[in-house]
Amino acid sequence: MNAIVTVVGEDKIGIIAGVCTLLAENNVNILDITQTILQGKFTMVMAVDVSKSGESIGELGTKLEALGKELDISIRIQREEIFDAMHRI
Numbered sequence: 001m002n003a004i005v006t007v008v009g010e011d012k013i014g015i016i017a018g019v020c021t022l023l024a025e026n027n028v029n030i031l032d033i034t035q036t037i038l039q040g041k042f043t044m045v046m047a048v049d050v051s052k053s054g055e056s057i058g059e060l061g062t063k064l065e066a067l068g069k070e071l072d073i074s075i076r077i078q079r080e081e082i083f084d085a086m087h088r089i
Helices: 015-025 057-071 080-086
Strands: 002-010 029-038 041-049 074-079
Touching (some): 015 029, 015 057, 057 074
Antiparallel strands (some): 002 041
16 A cells, blocks of 8 residues: 655754654655755655555554654655545646
């Protein structure tokens, strides 16, 4: 199953490393990634494969949210079909 991870917050050292490390530790494969910094605001969107993870989307979300609090940023994960439905024009 694929999911979308979104990251938003003030730019700082270690955001990409922290998110990628947490995903790797939970057997989540990154399929695609885009990131940018606009006026000091960091944004990243990742398409990931969670099928080999032993964690549910909810459990991964809890871990990512905890990392986000640690880094003072927002990190969310959603199933790909839900993300697509929410962002369809």
